[in-house]
Amino acid sequence: MSQGIGVVGLYVRDQDEALEFYVEKLGFRVHTDAQNGGFRWLTVQHPEQPSLQLGLFTPQAPVLDEATAQTMSEAVAKGAMPPLVLNVDDCRAAYERMRAQGVEFTQAPEERYGNVDANFRDPSGNGWKMIESRRTQ
Amino acid sequence: MDPELLRRLLRAKDQMDAASHETWPVCRLARVSHVSEAHFARSFKQAFGLPPHRYLLTRRLERAKALLRDTTMPILDIALQTGWNSLGTFGRVFRDVNGTSPSDWRAHEHAGRHDLERVPHCFVSAAYRPGLTSAVSEKRRRERPAKKEPSHKPEVV
Numbered sequence: 685m686s687q688g689i690g691v692v693g694l695y696v697r698d699q700d701e702a703l704e705f706y707v708e709k710l711g712f713r714v715h716t717d718a719q720n721g722g723f724r725w726l727t728v729q730h731p732e733q734p735s736l737q738l739g740l741f742t743p744q745a746p747v748l749d750e751a752t753a754q755t756m757s758e759a760v761a762k763g764a765m766p767p768l769v770l771n772v773d774d775c776r777a778a779y780e781r782m783r784a785q786g787v788e789f790t791q792a793p794e795e796r797y798g799n800v801d802a803n804f805r806d807p808s809g810n811g812w813k814m815i816e817s818r819r820t821q
Numbered sequence: 822m823d824p825e826l827l828r829r830l831l832r833a834k835d836q837m838d839a840a841s842h843e844t845w846p847v848c849r850l851a852r853v854s855h856v857s858e859a860h861f862a863r864s865f866k867q868a869f870g871l872p873p874h875r876y877l878l879t880r881r882l883e884r885a886k887a888l889l890r891d892t893t894m895p896i897l898d899i900a901l902q903t904g905w906n907s908l909g910t911f912g913r914v915f916r917d918v919n920g921t922s923p924s925d926w927r928a929h930e931h932a933g934r935h936d937l938e939r940v941p942h943c944f945v946s947a948a949y950r951p952g953l954t955s956a957v958s959e960k961r962r963r964e965r966p967a968k969k970e971p972s973h974k975p976e977v978v
Contacts, residue, residue: 697824761827762868763834767943790835803943805835809828813943 691727693739694768695760696808699726702740705806709785710770712738723747730770761809768812775800775816822868829854830868833861834876841880842904847873875953877904882918883950885911889927890949896923917961918951 696702703726706712712728715737723744727737743756759765772778776793779802783789790811791803800816833853837845850873851861865873885903888894894902900911900923915923953960 697828757824758822758827761824761831763831788832791839805831809831 689736691737691739693741694806694808694810695743695756695765696740696806696810697742697757697760698808699724699740699742701807702726703728705787706738706740709782709787763805763809763811765810768810770812770814771817772814773817775802775814778802778814822864826854826856826864827868829856830865833865833873834869837873837877838880841877841884842902844904845873845877871953875956878914878957879950879953881905882915883946885915885923886926886930886949887946889923890930896927899923914957917957918953 694702703714703717706728707714711731713731715727715729716725717727718725723746724742726740728740729737743753743760745753748756779789779793782804787804788807789802789804791801793800793802802814804812804814806812833850836853837850847858847861850865851858854861854864856864862872865876869876871879881903885899888899888903889896892899896912897908900908903911905911905914912923915926919926921929
């Protein structure tokens with residue numbers, strides 16, 4: 685596939701912490717980790733989704749002014765950023781594995797409408813819903 | 822506000838979300854957020870726009886509405902399951918906030934069902950969360966100015 689969404693970015697409070705979380709605890713891989721002056725371009729990918737990169741960026745100058753960076757940091761920490769969805773084959777197994785790694789779950793797996801889902805947050809406050817994907821194909 | 826403090830306040834909010842039927846005295850919430858009881862309520866309101874106990878009330882009502890809509894569970898059971906101690910208190914607060922009784926609201930919802938299966942549950946549910954910009958007791962006072970205030974107080978305002 686040559687067309688489509690390439691990178692979706694998240695704001696995180698600390699890129700080292702986010703890298704450790706997404707790689708060590710969630711099993712993502714590093715795609716690009718490039719330092720350019722005071723700015724670090726850091727993206728990770730899901731191992732089964734090589735066409736999409738998840739950017740882990742800090743709200744900071746010079747991209748944002750100080751006041752806006754502060755506002756964005758507050759929004760992330762308050763859990764006010766848009767929700768993210770992670771599809772998994774087995775929600776309960778993923779929950780057990782991730783919880784053992786110290787992932788902060790805000791909802792244990794629950795079944796509704798025949799699907800199982802759970803909620804967790806990354807260290808910065810970004811909220812993920814983990815959904816056991818219903819195989820329709 | 823300090824993002825580090827906000828992240829800890831979010832933890833208290835998350836825990837209320839996960840167990841809104843439980844009792845959440847300020848001391849319990851303050852412990853989750855690692856802040857003093859004296860600062861908790863003020864910081865929470867500053868962060869999330871409403872006092873912690875009113876936030877809890879919105880989540881309980883949201884859950885009650887989901888159960889009214891999605892199940893045939895008796896209203897008493899819904900009241901007890903969502904954190905109220907009695908059917909009376911639940912019915913009164915529900916009516917004060919929504920302007921209709923739980924059973925009328927249920928009947929109305931069932932009359933006009935929509936297919937929301939493709940939307941994650943929490944978003945469907947959140948649409949029913951009341952926006953409580955003032956305390957329920959205040960709303961009640963404003964709407965029934967002529968009537969004498971009942972002697973009992975709602976447990977959560």
